[in-house]
Amino acid sequence: MVSKALSIYIHYPFCKSKCPYCDFNSHVREEVDHKIFLRAYEKELEFFAAKIGKRKVVTIFFGGGTPSLMPIFLVAGILKKISQLWQIDQHCEITLEANPTSSEGLKFKELRHAGINRLSMGIQSLNDEDLKFLGRNHSAKEAIQTIEIAAKIFDNFSFDLIYARPKQSLAAWKEELSRAIDFGTKHLSLYQLTIEKGTKFFAQFARQEFLMPDENLSAEFYEMTNEVTAKAGLQLYEISNYAKKNYQCQHNLVYWQGGDYLGIGAGAHSRIYLEGEVARSAIMMIHEPISWLEKVKNFSAGIQKIEKISAQELLEELILMGLRLSDGINDKIFIDHFCKKLEQIFDLEKLQKLEKQGLIKLSPDNIKIAEKSRLLTNQIINKVSEAVIAK
Structure with a gap:
């Protein structure tokens, strides 16, 4: 957590x-x-x-x-x-x-x-x-x-x-x-x-x-x-x-480093660990302002839906958001959420192959997109996701 x-x-x-x-x-x-x-x-x-x-x-x-x-x-x-x-x-x-x-x-x-x-x-x-x-x-x-x-x-x-x-x-x-x-x-x-x-x-x-x-x-x-x-x-x-x-x-x-955030107001989103729960929650508020207002008036919160995020979904989100950053994704993010290090999350051979292709920079505790490959960010995110060790 x-x-x-x-x-x-x-x-x-x-x-x-x-x-x-x-x-x-x-x-x-x-x-x-x-x-x-x-x-x-x-x-x-x-x-x-x-x-x-x-x-x-x-x-x-x-x-x-x-x-x-x-x-x-x-x-x-x-x-x-x-x-x-x-x-x-x-x-x-x-x-x-x-x-x-x-x-x-x-x-x-x-x-x-x-x-x-x-x-x-x-x-x-x-x-x-x-x-x-x-x-x-x-x-x-x-x-x-x-x-x-x-x-x-x-x-x-x-x-x-x-x-x-x-x-x-x-x-x-x-x-x-x-x-x-x-x-x-x-x-x-x-x-x-x-x-x-x-x-x-x-x-x-x-x-x-x-x-x-x-x-x-x-x-x-x-x-x-x-x-x-x-x-x-x-x-x-x-x-x-x-x-x-x-x-x-x-x-x-x-957002990009996988921290907890609470969204308040019409259409706001949250990614948060509720007290006493192991799984992270994705919360979406009612989109239309007056409808949101009415629900808050009657139920104290204008929630449209709450979903538990699976470990696989959470990992995909962390990769998607973290690789947008020039500094990439550090081990700490995986340890915080999964109690696992980078080498336990990914097939290192597949990541090393991406590094040889000049797409990413890899160290024992970090993955980031190579500077010259930033224009290929979306494709690289997909390739890094494919290197996740199957559960």
């Missing part, structure tokens, strides 16, 4: 508008009764506190949706309830996702005072034309102003950019990325645009309203991105995430 450390994810499902590329659980509402939602979040936290027992909270993450739309009393109230139920580590990373509009930027000081110590901003582009294409509500000027405000209030802040956009050239992306780096952020999340089923972009792409970069150009975008960030001292530590030393997102590392 993993340690008693706990990470908590709070899902705020509301946005001012739905971005055409977004397939997250987000909903547009004109009015939200935040007092009712605060009580619902509190009830759900209380419910799970009784199920998982004493823990030390090491990270908290407010995601969405657009959490920067939350009134300050809601953020502060949730953090207060968490502190009443569990011990909070003195170095606890508390992140909130924010949109870079001028109105939300004005709240940054209040958010910092409420307890948020890390901000993650959805900038997405520094060009007005591309922001319009991406369906964003802010301008490039607003984005830059908001970054400057964040830099004065938060030592630890990050922002997202989407690249490999239709009609975008390598030169244009290099210039935009260099501008982003010049703001001095110690963390960047850089995602290639993907077309997800159920989004507005999916329908537009099917109608051939725009074209996407081909596989070779996408690879060139990725390689150049890694080169530019590395020169700036932002090290690639996960497929799409770059950071200065000691500024990796600790909350996301919990």
Whole structure:
């Protein structure tokens, strides 16, 4: 079983508008009764506190949706309830996702005072034309102003950019990325645009309203991105995430390294060991916010389903998530979950063969994808999974 450390994810499902590329659980509402939602979040936290027992909270993450739309009393109230139920580590990373509009930027000081110590901003582009294409509500000027405000209030802040956009050239992306780096952020999340089923972009792409970069150009975008960030001292530590030393997102590392996390709110997910249970639980909350609210009101938690994760499923998850990291998977993860070392989990001959092919780097206590093979991550994950010793 993993340690008693706990990470908590709070899902705020509301946005001012739905971005055409977004397939997250987000909903547009004109009015939200935040007092009712605060009580619902509190009830759900209380419910799970009784199920998982004493823990030390090491990270908290407010995601969405657009959490920067939350009134300050809601953020502060949730953090207060968490502190009443569990011990909070003195170095606890508390992140909130924010949109870079001028109105939300004005709240940054209040958010910092409420307890948020890390901000993650959805900038997405520094060009007005591309922001319009991406369906964003802010301008490039607003984005830059908001970054400057964040830099004065938060030592630890990050922002997202989407690249490999239709009609975008390598030169244009290099210039935009260099501008982003010049703001001095110690963390960047850089995602290639993907077309997800159920989004507005999916329908537009099917109608051939725009074209996407081909596989070779996408690879060139990725390689150049890694080169530019590395020169700036932002090290690639996960497929799409770059950071200065000691500024990796600790909350996301919990996901990728197989730690326990509790998801609260509509559509949130958990991977957690409930108190007294040997098998890990996968918990999914009701997706639709009002339906979730009603179930919390009547049953104290808006659970849609709870499933026990088999040892085989858990191992597959750990491989899938862990190999996304540049540092790969360490022995400790397997020992924590299975009381077994790497050599007891895998057929070493098969792994050594993958190493000879230049796909992975292997040591007695670690597996990681070779740097030059990062573009083949998905295929390599499948090959490593095939090297698991059959039970």
